[in-house]
Amino acid sequence: MNQAAPTPKENQGDPVVRIDARLKVTGQADYPADIVTANVAYGALATSSIARGKVSELHTRDARAVPGVLDIVSYGDMDKTDKPKFGNTGASSIGPLHDKTVFHDGQIVALVVAETFEAAEEAAMLIRADYENERPSASFDSKGVKMEPAAGKSPMFKEDAKAGDFDAAWADATVKIDEKYSTPTQHHNPIELFSTTAIWQGDQLTIHEPSQNVTGWKVELARQLKLDPANVRIVSPYIGGAFGSKGPMTARTAIVAVAARRIGRPVRCVVNRMQAFGTQTYRAETRHRIRMGARKDGRITAFGHEAWEVTSRPDPYVVGGTSATARMYDYGSVLTHVSLVHADRNTPGYMRSPPETPYVYALENAMDEMAVALGMDPVEFRRINEPEKEPIGGKPFSSRSLIKCYDQASDAFGWSKRDPRIGSMRDGDWLVGMGCATAIYPTAAAPCAARVRLTADGEVRVQCGSHEIGTGIRTIAGQMAAERLGVGMDKVSVEMGDSALPPAPVSGGSISTASVCSAVMKACDAIREKLFAAAAGRGAPLAGSGNAKLDLKDEEVVTETGKSAKLADVFKAMQVGALEEYAEFAPKGSSPEALGKLYAGQSEFHGGENDEDSVKYAFGAEFVEVRINSYTREIRVPRIVGAFAAGRIMNTRTARSQLMGGMIWGIGQALHEATETDQRYARYVNRDLQDYLVPVNADIKQVDVILVPEIDHQVNPAGVKGLGELGNVGTAAAVASAVYHATGKRIRDLPIRIDDLID
């Protein structure tokens, strides 16, 4: 049996092979830095070696003397451009070359452009800066940080969730836990390096750069460079992993574009791995205090979640994951508060499940602690506190299959064989532990446009400016069209990743499947309508058949009663060669200007907890076995089982792969990933893939994904809940719980490393 291609269950699509699979295994998929560009010059960045202060003088003479150096872009050279803006499209308001203030370590001070990559790198290294140096504040405990309430600082996080009388319930609770948790700084580290290639043809600018938001970038780059957006094109057909890192545009894009204009040649700048840590975004460290009170029978009566997040000095980046944790269980009363801590750091940004990964880690760890305190099975404890309505607004869930997920995952895992006593499941030299946790991710969608063309010979072309970051969106958009238009996948081509295509929202927040498929479906349905009207028209092949009873199958228009007409004949009757429809989808509740904003590069999200009718979330349950060597304390994860319900599954193959990859991310978060910061200099230390640990093949053994059938007509026309960011939520808490079960040690600060387990 091929585990990669699960047999579809109810409301699940076929495990169709990725439409771009052949290109990817033959090296023919062109990532943005692969585009062969004639006469290209190479760029290399020089970055600051202090985190706070001012550049008093930049010495570039040695660099300019390197043979092959063509230009150096630095202070003053960006003056005719507008500064970047912080927001959904821009990573930070810091315009590194607009003024000489240094806001963080590794901030761009110059871009060297040379005939060769080697010359550019050599010259960049020869650039020297003199600084007016100030003592930086690195993180939570540093002197000089500025703390403020997060609510209202970001349009994504308007208020702290609360319900009922927490103080009274907390005072009355018979069983209480009051614990602190933390998650570390993390960098996305997609394997593809960040890069920008800028090509000018007259006043037309083309940028090849891996992007999760080509339309947004087009508009924002045009603003910075004071160009008509119609003259800017962002091309990003394949993206070598993103995880949020390629969502916001950074300052580099405009700098490379300016360099290319200055020298009158295309410029390509591939940022080295080390410099990416400071010039791109990252997941900032978080701290949490959770207070949970319960009755002896296991009912939670009070839930308090306070959290602190780090951001840069100028930008209020906030994830505010209390909006999800506050809606997870039937708490009785809820009190939350999120604080932002401004430090001398680069601005953080979205990283796979930005709010949920750190916040749900804290909640689910606390849930396990409370189950232990109650002497209750942790699955049973969650079952007891399963809500009928969400506890903050009292709205119903559009669908919630969490208990089904727990049932199916625990069966597959063999949870019933778990002996709950600490350290009781020893196997030779290995201490065995088992833990579980809940995964949750809000289901959202945003306005999206798509163009679909069907020709008389059954060829289908789908065009949509979404982004193939590895999720399989190109494949499932094609599947949606193939299904609605009744053709095989071999007849379908899908164009994505180009701002010249119909605009799609940012590929973030797990919205792409819902948004893109809904738009593609709408375009296909418009084609169907035209075809059916023609097929059933007077003198047409299926004259007299009612429209409603027609369908498209195997390149034929078919009736319920078994009559059929070849697509080619219907087209002939219509006297056309192709039908093309442009469709715009806007989720329920969209503002009147939502579609207009789509073309201006702004994505208006709907769903999650913000809709009027219901709250919309996808859920999952994960079970983990850990083995800890009793002598060395080496921690292994031999198996992990996750069951997830996310509405309609478009393709069981790509869905399983994403959830599997997410769970492995969760293992990495639990045991491996952390960017270490030198607190004295506010500088990242382990800035490469040797010292920034991510799971490798030998870290992973058995990963089982169960796709639990779920039907939800409320979420969006496609009935789809996003799942790209579901799999890695909760995993780290399940691992931490398993480590506790094996050793009796409750590790609350991630990652869990060998030294945490040495007595």
Place this chain on the structure above:
Amino acid sequence: MSDAKMSSGLSRRMFMTASVSAAAVMPLVNSPTRAAQPAPAKPGEPRDLSAVSMRINKQTYNLALDNRTSLLDALRDHVGLTGTKKGCDHGQCGACTVLIDGKRVLSCLSFAVMNQGREITTVEGLASTGGDLHPVQQAFIDHDAFQCGYCTPGQIMSAIGCINEGHAGSEDDIREYMSGNLCRCAAYPNIVAAIVQARDEIRRA
């Protein structure tokens, strides 16, 4: 914080260049048939281009390259074979894995000039001229052994090396001997399943 000099951005490549003093200019993409002649060194330009002749995917390429040019950059920037990917340039991720005389090598850690006369195979050289995929390529498709696809050429070249070396005997062996190839999408279980399928197919052949 007394050191006000630039210290970030130090890389392996820069470390290497620290002992040399100037750079040279080189042609961008060389044709496989035309022999490129190294430009004569000018005074004050002590760093010579070197003439390198390599066999890449069964074609001979004559290149004039900066001595510092890695095999990876030679393939991507000078030959135009961009299937081989750069993920770290430090030998830490495996994305640039190619076969040199049949053995897997990290092309970012090999100077192009070291490969004079060697037979190099990249992902572009695996499928037959008729378009039939190599068993490892087909197995990667069958088992969905990638998502974004960026590490995939390196994974495939490494998998071929792993099987050739006899290190694909068990799933545990495969996991161990494929751990130099990072996959951030984390397709690892699928990669192992793909290599098992390809191994068996290659053995049967």
